[in-house]
Amino acid sequence: MTWHTVIEQSELANGQRAFYDLDDGTRVAVFNLNGDYAAIESMCTHAMFELDDAPIEGDNIICPLHGAQFCIKTGKVCSAPAYEDLKTYPVRVFEGHIQIQDEA
Numbered sequence: 001m002t003w004h005t006v007i008e009q010s011e012l013a014n015g016q017r018a019f020y021d022l023d024d025g026t027r028v029a030v031f032n033l034n035g036d037y038a039a040i041e042s043m044c045t046h047a048m049f050e051l052d053d054a055p056i057e058g059d060n061i062i063c064p065l066h067g068a069q070f071c072i073k074t075g076k077v078c079s080a081p082a083y084e085d086l087k088t089y090p091v092r093v094f095e096g097h098i099q100i101q102d103e104a
């Protein structure tokens, strides 16, 4: 388990996201949701569509391709056609840096 620095805390404004590419090629998106930080894999589980530019509504991210919705905080599917949850990652703030933890 390794912590990776994604961005300075001061650089991630409310409603914004930042990205981190893990060694295995997984792209992780980290969000600031009203001061809560959450990290998900930035890839829709329905047809593997990239979610980097997907719109956010409240705590949900909406896949631009077919409209599936996922809760960013839990990764849970909220709306079809996806039925598999998004992978989530632990997030922490460490010495002013936002960090995510991978499983390796």
Ligand code: FES
Residues within 6 Å of the ligand: 044, 045, 046, 047, 048, 049, 063, 064, 065, 066, 067, 068, 080, 081, 082
């Ligand atoms: S690829 Fe995301 S809903 Fe189909």
